[in-house]
Amino acid sequence: MQAMKSLFVCSFLFSFLSISTTTTLDTIIPSRSMRDGETLVSAGGSFQLGFFSPGSSKGRYLGIWYSVDIETVVWVANRETPLGDSSGVLKVTEQGVLVLLNSSNSMKWSSNSSRTAGNPVSQLMDSGNLVVKDGNETNPDNFLWQSFDYPCDTFLPEMKLGWDSSTGFDRYVSSWKSTDDPAPGEFSVRMDRRGLPQVVIMKGAKITARVGSWNGLYFAAYPYPPQTRENQILGRKFVLDKDEVYYEYRLLNTSIFSRNMVNPSGIVQRFTWVYQRHSWELSYTLQADRCENYALCGAYTSCSINVSPICACLKGFVPKSPKDWNSGYWSDGCVRKIPLACSYGDDFLNYTGVKLPDTSSSWFDKSRSLKECKGLCLKNCSCTAYANLDIREGGTGCLLWFGNLTDIRQFTSGVGQDLYVRLAASELDHIERKSKFNKKKLPGILISSAVLLVGTLLIGLILYIRKKKLRNQGVRSIDCTKHYLGEDREDME
Numbered sequence: 507m508q509a510m511k512s513l514f515v516c517s518f519l520f521s522f523l524s525i526s527t528t529t530t531l532d533t534i535i536p537s538r539s540m541r542d543g544e545t546l547v548s549a550g551g552s553f554q555l556g557f558f559s560p561g562s563s564k565g566r567y568l569g570i571w572y573s574v575d576i577e578t579v580v581w582v583a584n585r586e587t588p589l590g591d592s593s594g595v596l597k598v599t600e601q602g603v604l605v606l607l608n609s610s611n612s613m614k615w616s617s618n619s620s621r622t623a624g625n626p627v628s629q630l631m632d633s634g635n636l637v638v639k640d641g642n643e644t645n646p647d648n649f650l651w652q653s654f655d656y657p658c659d660t661f662l663p664e665m666k667l668g669w670d671s672s673t674g675f676d677r678y679v680s681s682w683k684s685t686d687d688p689a690p691g692e693f694s695v696r697m698d699r700r701g702l703p704q705v706v707i708m709k710g711a712k713i714t715a716r717v718g719s720w721n722g723l724y725f726a727a728y729p730y731p732p733q734t735r736e737n738q739i740l741g742r743k744f745v746l747d748k749d750e751v752y753y754e755y756r757l758l759n760t761s762i763f764s765r766n767m768v769n770p771s772g773i774v775q776r777f778t779w780v781y782q783r784h785s786w787e788l789s790y791t792l793q794a795d796r797c798e799n800y801a802l803c804g805a806y807t808s809c810s811i812n813v814s815p816i817c818a819c820l821k822g823f824v825p826k827s828p829k830d831w832n833s834g835y836w837s838d839g840c841v842r843k844i845p846l847a848c849s850y851g852d853d854f855l856n857y858t859g860v861k862l863p864d865t866s867s868s869w870f871d872k873s874r875s876l877k878e879c880k881g882l883c884l885k886n887c888s889c890t891a892y893a894n895l896d897i898r899e900g901g902t903g904c905l906l907w908f909g910n911l912t913d914i915r916q917f918t919s920g921v922g923q924d925l926y927v928r929l930a931a932s933e934l935d936h937i938e939r940k941s942k943f944n945k946k947k948l949p950g951i952l953i954s955s956a957v958l959l960v961g962t963l964l965i966g967l968i969l970y971i972r973k974k975k976l977r978n979q980g981v982r983s984i985d986c987t988k989h990y991l992g993e994d995r996e997d998m999e
């Protein structure tokens with residue numbers, strides 16, 4: 507047994523050594539291609555490139571997976587064009603184009619590039635990015651092509667999610683059809699560029715969940731304060747300028763593996779590799795509760811998971827279809843009790859700790875203050891709410907909403923942002939009077955009742971004492987008189 511064990515260890519070591527001497531290549535060049543059965547291993551050993559068959563599929567695909575878990579494929583080249591057998595070969599042409607050929611030299615997949623290279627090299631980087639570059643080029647801006655520009659279902663650290671504004675190039679994540687089929691499925695995670703850009707999860711052309719806009723610290727739906735573990739292991743970046751708009755994250759500790767993915771059912775999850783258990787641990791699920799369903803409660807509502815029912819109209823609004831609303835069908839949302847007065851006088855109600863509404867019909871300006879923002883909103887009758895664009899440094903910038911407000915969520919744990927919702931001044935007076943009655947008048951009433959009660963008691967006591975005194979005096983005087991009249995009278999009383 508012992509001998510077998512050491513034999514096993516030896517052969518394991520041997521095979522490990524032989525693998526490391528024969529397959530530690532991380533590049534292919536025009537004179538050296540890669541066949542099915544061979545792999546490239548990134549220089550740091552994190553990722554491998556090779557051929558595989560997912561689930562019960564017989565098709566062969568070219569993909570990238572983690573060295574620690576070869577079952578976890580993070581990228582697939584020929585998503586829609588599997589090879590029928592294991593005769594596939596990956597080549598890089600003299601022009602710097604990656605091509606995947608079958609045994610009859612038919613091209614099943616290729617990369618493309620607008621530029622050519624004198625000395626083309628395709629390299630699997632330790633980030634999991636497969637690139638084509640010229641010679642020893644190290645600047646990513648000069649790469650001819652990179653797999654990170656064409657994500658599949660996995661959003662890895664250092665990938666970008668979003669747009670190049672000048673070229674109109676959109677980088678987004680798309681689910682597999684099924685665990686057996688890496689072809690693009692129904693779901694995608696992308697940057698919606700309408701209004702203030704926001705990250706959304708879509709089923710076809712319909713939004714199913716909204717990660718939301720970025721406020722300098724976090725996405726609207728996921729208010730991670732800076733000190734949380736999430737921000738201790740992830741460096742997160744949101745870039746919004748005239749050239750591009752994208753989100754990117756990095757792992758602050760490079761010996762950690764963590765990945766975001768959208769599964770074939772459209773659920774977005776983040777997993778972190780746990781070395782001790784040799785398995786992936788679920789770090790979070792984006793659509794963790796019902797309030798994450800996009801616009802579940804309809805327009806001018808707020809969703810609150812700890813309250814029953816979870817949907818409520820914003821203050822000053824009533825259900826549009828009360829019957830449906832009361833039976834738990836909330837999608838029609840709510841409407842104003844009193845129409846906006848517009849130029850004749852409106853004001854704003856301050857909501858705190860919320861997920862800001864859908865920004866697809868919003869407008870923003872980085873340089874305006876909150877006060878200016880309010881003024882801008884009041885000037886335009888179709889403006890329905892405003893908020894700070896960036897919540898850092900006490901809040902900067904201006905964000906305005908036009909049209910209805912949808913997909914607001916009320917957080918309960920002291921996180922979330924301030925939102926100022928426009929109401930007719932008369933409605934606001936009504937709400938404030940009501941809340942004054944509830945919050946300010948109530949203690950007043952309590953105090954005055956207490957004063958009244960104490961007063962009544964005091965007066966009663968005074969009257970009692972006085973009466974008693976009087977009586978005593980009276981008794982005494984009677985006594986006095988009685989003294990003369992007769993001693994026994996008081997005792998008889």
Ligand SMILES: *[C@@H]1O[C@H](CO)[C@@H](O)[C@H](O)[C@H]1NC(C)=O
Nearest residue numbers: 590591608609610611612613
């Ligand atoms: C190679 O691909 C072509 C085109 O898809 C196909 O017609 C041909 O049968 C394939 N050859 C093999 C050996 O699978």
Ligand SMILES: *[C@@H]1O[C@H](CO)[C@@H](O)[C@H](O)[C@H]1NC(C)=O
Nearest residue numbers: 616617618619620621650651
């Ligand atoms: C790559 O190919 C697609 C269509 O197949 C094309 O739209 C795109 O412009 C090409 N990209 C480059 C850089 O040539």
Ligand SMILES: *[C@@H]1O[C@H](CO)[C@@H](O)[C@H](O)[C@H]1NC(C)=O
Nearest residue numbers: 624625626627640641642643
């Ligand atoms: C790339 O770098 C290696 C070692 O640094 C060097 O030997 C080689 O000539 C370089 N190749 C090119 C094309 O610059």
Ligand SMILES: *[C@@H]1O[C@H](CO)[C@@H](O)[C@H](O)[C@H]1NC(C)=O
Nearest residue numbers: 758759760761762763780781
């Ligand atoms: C990075 O993560 C590894 C594995 O979890 C851990 O052992 C190491 O201490 C971490 N390094 C730092 C600087 O946090």
Ligand SMILES: *[C@@H]1O[C@H](CO)[C@@H](O)[C@H](O)[C@H]1NC(C)=O
Nearest residue numbers: 804805837838839909910912
């Ligand atoms: C809210 O506005 C959007 C976009 O203008 C519209 O598609 C949607 O039907 C509106 N919802 C309600 C309940 O009015």
Ligand SMILES: *[C@@H]1O[C@H](CO)[C@@H](O)[C@H](O)[C@H]1NC(C)=O
Nearest residue numbers: 856857858859876924925926
């Ligand atoms: C809105 O409420 C929050 C929390 O109470 C407060 O910090 C903020 O100053 C309020 N904004 C305005 C304009 O009153």
Ligand SMILES: *[C@@H]1O[C@H](CO)[C@@H](O)[C@H](O)[C@H]1NC(C)=O
Nearest residue numbers: 868869885886887888889908
């Ligand atoms: C109000 O804002 C909307 C949306 O930005 C715009 O189309 C409209 O022209 C504005 N109206 C006025 C009076 O500025």
